[in-house]
Amino acid sequence: MSDAGLNRIDGVYVGNMLSGCLQRQENLGTMMANAIGLTGVSVAKVESACASGGVALHVGVNAIASGANDLVMVAGVEKMTSQPNPNVTAGLMGAEDQMTVAGSGISFVGLNAMIAQAYMDKFSVPPEKIARFPVVCHKHALNSPHAQFKKSVTVDDVLNSPMVADPIRLYECSGIGDGAAAVILASEEKAREITDSPILVAASAVANDTQSLHQRSDMTTFDASVTSSRKAYERAKVSAEDIDVLEVHDAFSILGVMALEDLGFVEKGKGTTLLEDGQIEVGGMIPTNTFGGLKARGHPVGATGVYQIVEVAKQLRGEAGRNQVAGAETGYAQNIGGIGSTITGHILARMD
Ligand SMILES: CC(C)(COP(=O)(O)OP(=O)(O)OC[C@H]1O[C@@H](n2cnc3c(N)ncnc32)[C@H](O)[C@@H]1OP(=O)(O)O)[C@@H](O)C(=O)NCCC(=O)NCCS
Numbered sequence: 001m002s003d004a005g006l007n008r009i010d011g012v013y014v015g016n017m018l019s020g021c022l023q024r025q026e027n028l029g030t031m032m033a034n035a036i037g038l039t040g041v042s043v044a045k046v047e048s049a050c051a052s053g054g055v056a057l058h059v060g061v062n063a064i065a066s067g068a069n070d071l072v073m074v075a076g077v078e079k080m081t082s083q084p085n086p087n088v089t090a091g092l093m094g095a096e097d098q099m100t101v102a103g104s105g106i107s108f109v110g111l112n113a114m115i116a117q118a119y120m121d122k123f124s125v126p127p128e129k130i131a132r133f134p135v136v137c138h139k140h141a142l143n144s145p146h147a148q149f150k151k152s153v154t155v156d157d158v159l160n161s162p163m164v165a166d167p168i169r170l171y172e173c174s175g176i177g178d179g180a181a182a183v184i185l186a187s188e189e190k191a192r193e194i195t196d197s198p199i200l201v202a203a204s205a206v207a208n209d210t211q212s213l214h215q216r217s218d219m220t221t222f223d224a225s226v227t228s229s230r231k232a233y234e235r236a237k238v239s240a241e242d243i244d245v246l247e248v249h250d251a252f253s254i255l256g257v258m259a260l261e262d263l264g265f266v267e268k269g270k271g272t273t274l275l276e277d278g279q280i281e282v283g284g285m286i287p288t289n290t291f292g293g294l295k296a297r298g299h300p301v302g303a304t305g306v307y308q309i310v311e312v313a314k315q316l317r318g319e320a321g322r323n324q325v326a327g328a329e330t331g332y333a334q335n336i337g338g339i340g341s342t343i344t345g346h347i348l349a350r351m352d
């Protein structure tokens with residue numbers, strides 16, 4: 001609110017997944033509004049697993065577009081470190097069907113391990129090619145003031161890190177951490193009144209898929225990623241070639257590789273070719289996760305989708321510091337909930 005020079009807004013929408021489960025705290029919409037001294041405004045907590053932040057943004061965008069609200073805060077927040085990791089892992093499995101999947105004891109690392117193995121088999125991709133994705137994220141995080149893991153790692157470090165769920169190793173997993181991020185939304189007219197550097201939400205799209213992997217015919221693509229991105233490109237009247245900066249949901253590095261394909265940046269099965277020659281690094285063809293992504297910036301789950309929006313907005317405002325993408329005008333953010341079962345696609349653009 002201080003960045004936007006505001007002391008009053010009329011809506012607060014909070015993305016969060018685990019507060020009820022880990023802190024026994026619900027009603028976050030009114031709690032956050034109270035914390036900033038507000039009563040009498042529209043409030044809601046929005047829960048869509050790890051896509052809670054992205055879906056909260058979608059709700060906020062629709063509240064502005066419909067005229068229901070004039071000035072809205074969309075926040076994402078998660079506190080994961082107040083409980084031991086096994087409790088957090090069990091809480092995260094709340095995104096899955098309790099009867100058919102979660103009850104088996106498998107974790108999200110395990111589910112993504114099945115995807116990674118299927119992908120490597122189908123496209124004959126060795127682990128060392130996928131291992132380049134977290135190397136780039138860690139490199140970008142070195143210049144990211146709010147990153148969780150600020151250390152440089154090599155492909156060898158990734159390949160020698162402990163196995164978590166075969167074939168996924170520690171340095172291919174996002175971590176467990178706390179975090180929060182927030183943006184203010186307004187109509188175009190209002191935004192121009194309150195700031196000299198407004199950023200347009202050119203498209204806000206959501207698509208879902210089946211809740212679980214065994215209900216799908218192909219584990220190596222996320223249909224909801226393809227569908228949400230095509231909806232977003234159509235609404236913003238752009239294509240993948242127009243995107244200057246990209247945020248993808250690399251909760252596990254295999255998901256980062258698949259996102260490059262599903263969002264239309266490279267042919268299916270060829271995602272790792274973009275990891276060669278610095279093509280997803282700042283200065284490359286499609287700079288990706290320029291603040292470190294979920295792997296190195298962190299993945300406080302309900303906050304992640306809003307972090308991505310803040311980071312794309314910073315790039316478009318020229319405020320990304322040493323990782324600034326020169327001349328960035330259009331950015332895309334992909335946020336995934338569950339095992340690709342709810343996916344958001346947001347396209348942001350400079351308004352000048
Ligand atoms: C991978 C995972 C199981 C590791 O948890 P853990 O074994 O309990 O690890 P700890 O928290 O005890 O940390 C042990 C060490 O590993 C490091 N570490 C933990 N997770 C890490 C990660 N993802 N990447 C890099 N380092 C990590 C810690 O910093 C710590 O280092 P130190 O010994 O130098 O201090 C945990 O990070 C995890 O569950 N990640 C996935 C989260 C998830 O599923 N999110 C939702 C996605 S849909």
